[in-house]
Ligand SMILES: Nc1ncnc2c1ncn2[C@@H]1O[C@H](COP(=O)(O)OP(=O)(O)OP(=O)(O)O)[C@@H](O)[C@H]1O
């Protein structure tokens with residue numbers, strides 16, 4: 001094999017337009033996952049009858065199965081469900097008009113929700129019980145106490161885990177290429193096979209992912225520093 | 237002001253409070269004493285429903301709640317009329333001293349920010365922390381943290397303040413500054429219930445002391461009388477154990 005260094009750059013440039021798709025996949029599924037994950041974590045921490053058992057089952061199933069499997073289950077299962085439902089209501093809507101991207105986002109959200117729920121749960125458990133009690137003692141309602149006192153501290157405590165999960169989802173989002181979503185890896189494959197220069201194209205993709213990852217780490221470090229002012233020691 | 241009647245509390249099969257009746261008048265300072273595990277903290281926490289009694293009723297002024305089946309609204313009413321100072325301070329860790337004190341004023345009492353700030357600064361100055369308003373709890377000593385805790389309670393101008401061993405987590409040299417602050421606010425006529433192991437403090441500041449043992453009130457009355465001649469055998473024993481031996485050296 002003969003390396004063509006110049007083509008690495010050519011491929012790199014050709015991959016750049018695919019970055020937004022990768023970021024959308026990652027950011028949307030992580031944010032949605034954070035939302036649902038918080039709900040799941042609260043159900044489990046407050047031991048809500050029935051729902052907390054369902055939530056626990058969901059988390060072990062999703063964490064116990066590969067992300068690619070979630071993607072396939074959604075990709076091959078959801079359209080059938082959509083069509084059956086749509087038909088039974090007499091709508092003209094059919095699953096073929098749903099972009100692949102949407103299926104990928106749904107699948108990744110399902111994955112992220114389970115992982116995020118564990119991140120949020122450990123963050124919440126890291127907050128001392130006395131914080132909630134103090135909030136109650138000054139007359140706050142539980143939602144107020146969660147929003148103003150518990151969540152900010154839980155967020156600070158879970159930032160490192162959150163960053164790891166975000167990076168995991170960024171890298172995992174490459175699986176979307178298996179369902180024809182043209183994110184960075186899919187684009188790399190196209191560039192590679194049309195020019196018959198695989199190594200160069202994938203190396204370019206690697207560099208982009210590395211760059212994105214470093215960027216996330218940098219931002220996280222900054223946020224962490226700002227948010228953790230209060231943890232910096234003092235006298236006591 | 238506070239009326240507790242027939243308060244019971246069980247953790248599983250362990251009956252921790254065995255039907256406690258206690259009335260605290262307006263402006264009264266009541267000290268609760270008793271051996272470890274006698275249920276003092278549990279009783280105090282039942283007053284603002286941080287712990288839910290298994291039975292009985294709790295009333296603070298007009299607010300009243302059934303122990304076993306309180307409504308959310310009743311619990312909130314009780315909490316709006318009371319404030320608590322915790323053994324381990326429980327300051328909001330991610331907020332500065334000032335923000336800790338402002339939080340309840342702004343979020344619960346809906347007082348405009350500027351007014352709440354002015355009020356909070358004033359109260360922090362009162363507890364001797366005017367210079368520390370922007371410090372986070374992690375940057376304060378235990379005594380300073382507890383004084384912020386007191387300021388947080390005081391700023392709300394509650395009808396009663398509940399103290400759970402406010403000085404027992406402190407290094408001995410820091411106890412004085414906190415007791416001094418409590419002593420001062422007691423003089424202002426705020427109704428207080430103080431669980432404490434500080435006998436000297438109870439004797440000087442309380443209008444009434446209540447002895448608890450094994451989940452029941454075994455004796456109560458004027459501090460001077462009770463410390464001088466306790467009636468119950470268990471009170472005598474407890475006092476003997478806890479008060480330092482008289483010092484005979486010259
Ligand atoms: N959440 C709980 N679950 C189970 N048992 C509890 C709980 N809280 C308190 N207890 C038990 O209730 C009893 C009374 O506890 P409480 O904390 O009220 O005692 P106390 O008089 O405040 O003691 P101390 O002087 O050590 O603070 C103890 O036996 C304790 O183990």
Ligand SMILES: [Mg+2]
Nearest residue numbers: 276277278401
């Ligand atoms: Mg106690």
